[in-house]
Amino acid sequence: MTLDSKKYIKYGLVLLLSIGLILFTQELKLLKNPKSTPITVETFYGLASLWVFSMIGIFVSDLFKKVKVKAIRDFPILGWVSITSLVFCLLSDFFVNVIQAVDFLAITTPILTFAGISVANRLTDLRKTSWKVAIVAVFVFSGTYIGSALLAQLGLLVTGR
Template identity: 70%
Template sequence: MEIGLNKYVKLGLVILLSVGSILFTQEMKLLKNPESTPVTSMTIIGLLILWLFSMLGILVSDLAKKSRIKVIQDFPVLGWVSIASLVFCLVSDFFINAISAVDFLSITTPILTYAGISVADRLMDLRKISWKVAIVAVLVFIGTYLGSALLSQLGLFITGN
């Protein structure tokens, strides 16, 4: 039991570090742009709620791995986190109000940083795959950019701007 508890403590601390970096990012954004989302007590509560949803998702994922149903065993942790947050946000508007006090861009900046570090850690593996992956990546980036630009233009056209 201690090994399992130790795992949750480590994961909880890592997620707490992530929440701290989100708070730091929101503070830095506030210094640069004073009109952006201020850091209030509701922001701290929102970050703690996000931490709680993450921990609940991890716990449910571990419990689901003991299930006999393969689909439930293989369901990703991110899916369980999303379901936990969806259920709680449907139950009470308090969760929505608390999370909305956290600036969205302050959340995405650390996440993209962690994703970049994760990919950079596996550059040797990417080298072994093939140079064709680079071509596919460039085409995906171009397609995503063009798709976003077309949707934005359509939105502007519909609204008359």
């Protein structure tokens, strides 16, 4: 087994864990709110499609690492996965329909967890940055929170609730 195949197996297993967490989260949401997105055969097809799109995006990213154009070589994996998903969804409505069977909030929970873990792994890099970044972060987080709260309040006022 080569180093590349081990890397792809590792990525595939991490993505499979993600798919399992998405399914688990959707089931918990369904138990909490029976009117939410039900788990059907299409849900499994949608999760399989997301897994395949992710793996294709990883392969494409590795293929383009050998290109001499820096912008293409440094393009992030997430971008290649997004482009792959977009192309397949434009080619066939099947993919759009089966991905719609996967609850959006069930997808975001594991993704945000993995994002948090990846940021936590880079805390040593964060320590090397200036303390001024912390001040900027506080203002950005506060502004985002206040802006979201104001928009939500406006939405409630417009709908009369």
